[in-house]
Structures are given as C-alpha cells and as structure tokens.
Amino acid sequence: MTPFGLRLRALREAHGVSQAALAAALHVSPAYLSALEHGHRGRPSPGLIHQVNEYFGLIWDDAEEMARLARISHPRVVVDTSGLSPEATALANRLAQEIGRLRPEAIAALMRVLDGG
Template identity: 70%
Template sequence: MTPFGARLRQLRRERGVTLRAMAAALQVSAPYLSALEHGKRGAPGPGLVHQVNEFFGLIWDEADELARLARLSHPRVVLDTAGLTPEATELANRLAATFRRLPPETVAELRAVLARAGPRG
C-alpha cells in the first residue's frame, strides 16, 4: 500500500463512502481506485488528487498533505546512482536487496534519518 492509498482508504472509511460510490463520483473505475488504495497503480496525477480533495471537501493543509502523499506514492521506485559515489551505489543496492525484509522499527529509523536530511517530496 502506498501513502496516498492508505490515506484515500482512511478518508473513505471515515466518511462511510464505498469504493463504487467514490469511483462513480470521480468518473473512474472502482478497480482503478482499489488498485490505487492497494499500491498496485502508480502515483495518481494532480487532476485526480484535486478531484479527491474536492470530493472530500479537503482544503489547505489537508489538501496539501494529500498532494504530498501522492508524490511519494510510486509503488515501484528506481534509484539512479549514475555519477554518485561507489558508497551511494552500494547503499542503494543493499537497500533494494533487503527492503522487503526490514522490520517496521528499521523503516521508522530510516524515515527519521531522511527527515533530518531535508525536505520531503
């Protein structure tokens, strides 16, 4: 599941909206929305994010947060280390090789390190 998908599902459930009803309102298919929620589709475009914001009546900070989550919701990430140090390439390869086995606390630690390193998407 992607950050956008998790938030979309949370919004739907909090407001008691079915996947089918939301899909009809947004003029997309229910399977597409389901795929977004489960992280089986890529990050949604700005147009769909805007539609979701309007559908739920999200404004200001909530709308900005949903857009930020959409930008961070690519389920298949590619790291291009061309031109970087050998250490950076090694890190990217080790992360790719072990990522699915990282325990939640390690993921939290890595997120904290990245948060300290600079602004997020």
Template identity: 60%
Template sequence: MTPLGAKIRELREARGISLKDMASALNVSSAYLSALEHGRRGRPTGFLLHRMIAFFNVIWDEAEELQRLAEMSDPKVTIDTGGLVPEATELTNRLAADIGRLDPEDLKFLLNEVVRRSGKSRN
C-alpha cells in the same frame, strides 16, 4: 500500500464511503481505485488528485498533505546513482534487495534518519 493510498482509504472509511461509490463519483473504476489504495498503481494524475480533494471536501493543510503524499507515492522508484559515491550505489542496491524483509519499525527509523541527515523536512 503507498502513503497516498493509506490516506485515501483512511478518509474514505472515516466518512463511511464505499470504494464503489467513490469510484463512481470520480468516474474511475473501483478496480483502479482499489489498486491505487493498495499501491499497485502509481500516483494519480494531478487532475484526479484535485478531484479527490474536492470529493473529500478538504481544504488547505489537508489538501496540501494529499498533494505531498501523492508526490511520495510512486511504488516503482528508479534511482540513478551514476556519478555518486560508491556507498550510494551500495545503499540503493541493499534497499532494493532487502526492503521487503524490514519491519515497519525499522522502515520508520531509516526513513526518519534519511530525512534528518538530508536536512529536509517530511512535510
């Protein structure tokens, strides 16, 4: 599941909206919407994301949060480490090989550590 998929499901369930009803309102298939929620589809187009924001009737901070989550929700990432230090390539390859074996707590720790060390905010 992607960060955006988890948030969409949370908003939909909190409002008691079925997957089928939301898909119909957005003029997409329920299979597509399910795949988006489960992370089997990449991030939606900007147009569809704006329709989702309107569908949920969210404004300002929550709309910005959905946009931020969409940017961080590509389930098939490619990382080019050409020209970087060897440790960057090793880290990338180790993550690719082992990410499925890490538990959620370890993933949160690593994510927060990368964010902290890069000097960037998660927001």
C-alpha cells in the same frame, strides 16, 4: 500500500463511502481505485487529487497533504546512482533487496536519519 492509498482508504472509510461509490463520483473504475489504494498503480494525476480533495471537502493543509502523499507514493521507484560513490550504489542496491524484510521500527529509524534527526 502507498501513503496516498492509505490516506484515501482512511478518508473513504471515515465517510462510509464504498469503493464503487467513490469510483463513480471520481469517474474512474472501481478496479483502478482499488489498485490505487493497494499501491498497485502509480501516482494519481493532479486532476484526480483535486477531485478527491473536492469530494471529501479537503482544503488548505489537508489538500496540500494529499498532494504531498501523492508525490511520495510511486510504488516502483528508480534510483539513479550514476556519478555517485560505489558505496551509494551498494546502499541503493542493498536497500532494494532488503526493503521488503525491514521491520517498521527499522524503516522509521532510516526515515529519521534521512530527515536529519
């Protein structure tokens, strides 16, 4: 599941809206919406993000948060390490191999390091 998919599902459930009903309102298929929520589809388009924001009445910070979540929700990331150090390339490859086995605490710790904390 992606950050955008998780938030979309939470909004949908908090408002008591089924996937089928939301898909119809957004003019997408229920299968696409399900794939988006489960992280099997790439980032949603800016137009779809706008539709979601309008449907749920999200404005200002909440609407910006949905756009931010969409930007960081591509489920198939490519890391280009050309021109970087051998250590950076090794790190990228190791992360690609191990990310599925990392515990949530380890992921949170890595995020803090990347955030400069």
